[in-house]
Structure formats: structure tokens, C-alpha cells
Amino acid sequence: MLKKVKNKILGYNRVTDTLEKVKKQNGIFDSLLENTMLQNGKILLENILRKKNISSIQDTEFKVFSQWGDDGIIQYLINYLEIGNKVFIEFGVENYLESNTRYLLMNNNWTGLVMDGSSTNVDKIKKSDFYWKYDLIAKSAFITSENINSLIEEVGFKGEIGLLHIDIDGNDYWIWKALHIVEPIIMIVEYNSVFGSDRSITVPYRSDFFRTDAHYSNLYAGASIAALCDLAKEKGFTFIGSNSTGNNAYFVKNNHLKDLKPLTAEEGYVESKFRESRNKEGKLTYLRGSERLDIIKGLDVFNTRTNKIEEL
Numbered sequence: 001m002l003k004k005v006k007n008k009i010l011g012y013n014r015v016t017d018t019l020e021k022v023k024k025q026n027g028i029f030d031s032l033l034e035n036t037m038l039q040n041g042k043i044l045l046e047n048i049l050r051k052k053n054i055s056s057i058q059d060t061e062f063k064v065f066s067q068w069g070d071d072g073i074i075q076y077l078i079n080y081l082e083i084g085n086k087v088f089i090e091f092g093v094e095n096y097l098e099s100n101t102r103y104l105l106m107n108n109n110w111t112g113l114v115m116d117g118s119s120t121n122v123d124k125i126k127k128s129d130f131y132w133k134y135d136l137i138a139k140s141a142f143i144t145s146e147n148i149n150s151l152i153e154e155v156g157f158k159g160e161i162g163l164l165h166i167d168i169d170g171n172d173y174w175i176w177k178a179l180h181i182v183e184p185i186i187m188i189v190e191y192n193s194v195f196g197s198d199r200s201i202t203v204p205y206r207s208d209f210f211r212t213d214a215h216y217s218n219l220y221a222g223a224s225i226a227a228l229c230d231l232a233k234e235k236g237f238t239f240i241g242s243n244s245t246g247n248n249a250y251f252v253k254n255n256h257l258k259d260l261k262p263l264t265a266e267e268g269y270v271e272s273k274f275r276e277s278r279n280k281e282g283k284l285t286y287l288r289g290s291e292r293l294d295i296i297k298g299l300d301v302f303n304t305r306t307n308k309i310e311e312l
Contacts, residue, residue: 031129037064038107045075058244065102068245070188074104078162081256083185086110087161089152091143091175092117092168095124100165100188100248102130110162111135113155117142117168143168144207145178152181159183166190167248170209173202173223173304177231187237187251194292195224195312197269201301202227204309216280217287220296220312225249226265227304238262246270 041064048060060076061069086108090101093114104110114136116122122140125131131138137155141147152158164184166172172189195201202223203209211221228249229239237251240260249268252260277287277295287295293312301312 038103040064041071041075041103041107044072045079048072048076049079057241057250061244064107065098066100067098068243068247070100070243070248071103073243073250074100074163074186074188075107077186077250077252078104078108080260081185081252081258083162083256085159085161087157088112088163088165089157089161089182089184090114090165090167092166093121093125094118095121096128096138100167101163104163105134105136106130109134113137113139113152113157115139115141115143115151142208143171143175145171145174145205146207148175148178149181157182160185162186163188165248169211169218169221170203170214171205171207173227173231174205176228176235183253185253185256187232187253188248189228189251190222190247191225191228191242191249192219192222193225193246193270193272194219194296195222195301196293197225197266199224199301200226200230200304201310201312202304204300204302212278212282215296215299216282217277217285217292217295219277219287219292220299223304224265225269229265229268230304239265239268241268242270244270245274246272247274 044062054060057073060072062072063069064071088101088104088110090099093099093116096102096114101112105112119140122138125138139151141151158181160183163186164182165188166175167190176189203221211218214220232239232251236254238254238257240250240252241263242249275286275288277285277292279285297312299312300309303310
């Protein structure tokens with residue numbers, strides 16, 4: 001009996017030792033991969049900075065940690081513009097493994113605040129190696145127009161900062177409209193290209209807005225690029241273009257614009273090609289082009305020019 005117990009214990013220890021070795025090896029591999037990604041980003045940026053003619057911010061795209069090519073755009077802009085306070089804020093980062101500011105944190109050593117509505121996601125961020133290696137604050141919060149300024153003020157950020165990115169798949173327009181505690185030089189806001197480029201519209205404000213509850217397709221969220229360009233003008237920003245994927249719009253504070261070319265909403269609009277639509281069971285349906293608008297047609301939207309509710 002004792003022999004069996006002993007063998008079980010020894011067997012358990014061998015399994016545990018093996019798992020620890022695998023975990024350590026995976027950690028070493030992840031570290032090497034991360035270092036390679038960071039170095040590749042530096043090389044890609046050097047190539048971009050050598051370019052003499054950059055006609056669009058899309059010419060500067062590359063991906064390290066961003067979902068699309070936004071790492072390159074951000075690196076180009078922070079190298080071109082004069083930014084004193086190297087601080088960023090990003091909303092809706094999930095677990096931060098794929099985000100638009102992580103390369104900014106790790107390559108440029110900026111200070112940052114990231115927020116996500118999931119406490120599980122934020123716990124994962126706080127357990128990561130980069131959380132202690134860099135000056136990053138992670139907060140779990142469901143962001144609303146009512147709490148956005150206090151959430152930022154609580155961590156001591158105010159006044160001019162380098163960059164702020166809003167990507168919460170819902171009240172993006174309303175959050176930016178309410179924001180006043182910080183003044184970003186670079187502003188990135190996700191837009192809904194399904195809404196087109198002509199109408200200045202957004203989903204009506206609800207503090208508890210959640211896009212899957214609002215409509216099962218996950219396509220009824222956010223604001224049109226025209227609505228964001230109008231708001232940018234009110235807040236003293238200039239629209240300089242979108243990423244080539246057609247989901248992030250870039251704005252620069254007027255007094256920092258230098259020779260960046262201003263664009264109209266129509267000039268900078270890019271129709272997204274990614275197919276994230278869902279059916280009522282939550283499964284992807286891969287709707288394309290105008291099919292996406294057809295499924296949400298007739299839903300209420302708020303016209304930011306007339307200040308009235310109308311049908312999509």
C-alpha cells in the first residue's frame with residue numbers, strides 16, 4: 001500500500017516537473033518571439049522614415065501588436081509630431097495581447113492607462129511580464145459618458161497627453177463628446193463603416209449599451225465617420241485619414257498638425273471588408289458589403305447635425 005502511494009506521489013511529481021519545464025520553455029519561446037517582433041517593428045519603422053513621399057497614413061502601416069496596421073501609423077505620427085507628454089490612454093483593450101498601444105508601451109517606453117469592461121481581462125494584464133516592466137495602469141470599468149473623466153482623473157492623468165484611442169463598440173462618439181479631462185494630440189476613434197460616409201449618425205446614447213444586446217448581428221454600434229469628423233472639428237482636431245482596414249479614424253490637434261494633409265470624411269473613408277456579422281445564435285454569417293447594412297436597416301440612429309432620432 002505504501003509503495004503504491006509512493007509511486008503515485010513520484011508519478012505526480014514527475015508530471016508536475018514536466019509541466020513546469022514545458023511552461024518555462026514556452027515562456028522562453030514567448031520572450032524570444034516578443035523580442036523578434038519588437039526588433040522587426042524597429043526595422044519597418046526605419047524603412048518608413050526613409051520614405052520621401054508619404055501620400056497617406058496608410059503608406060506607413062505595419063503590425064506588431066495591433067490587430068491591423070495601426071502600429072506603423074502610430075509610430076510614424078509620434079516621430080513626425082512634437083509630443084512632450086508621452087502618455088497614452090486606450091479603452092476596450094480586452095487582455096491587451098492585441099492592441100494599438102502595446103508597441104508604444106514596449107518600444108517607446110510611454111506611460112499608459114488601459115481600461116476594459118472585463119475584470120478577467122484586466123487580471124490577465126496585471127499578471128503579464130510587461131505590466132511590471134513598464135509604466136502601465138490597467139483598470140476594469142464599464143465606460144460611460146458619466147464616468148469617463150473621473151476614471152481618468154483617478155489615476156492622475158489630465159491636460160495634454162500624446163495619444164488617446166477609443167474602441168468600445170458602442171458609445172464611442174458619446175464618450176469622446178463627454179471627454180474633457182485630457183487633451184490628446186493624437187486621437188484615434190473606431191468608426192462603423194457600415195454606416196457609410198455621408199450621414200452624420202451614431203447609435204443613440206444608452207449608458208448600458210452593449211452591441212450584441214442592441215442587435216444580434218453585432219453590426220449596430222458606434223458612429224459614422226462623418227459624425228466623428230464633425231465632432232473632431234468642434235473639439236479642435238483635424239481628420240487625417242483612416243487605416244486601410246476601414247475601422248480606425250485618425251485625428252490630430254490643430255495646433256500640432258504641421259504639414260499633415262486634412263481630409264474630408266468622404267476623402268478619408270474606407271469601407272471595411274472584415275465580416276464579423278452574427279446570426280441570432282451568435283454564429284458568424286460573413287455578410288459582405290451592403291448586405292451588412294440591410295440587416296440593420298430601420299433601426300434608430302441619432303443624427304448629430306439635426307440632433308434628432310431617425311431610421312438607419
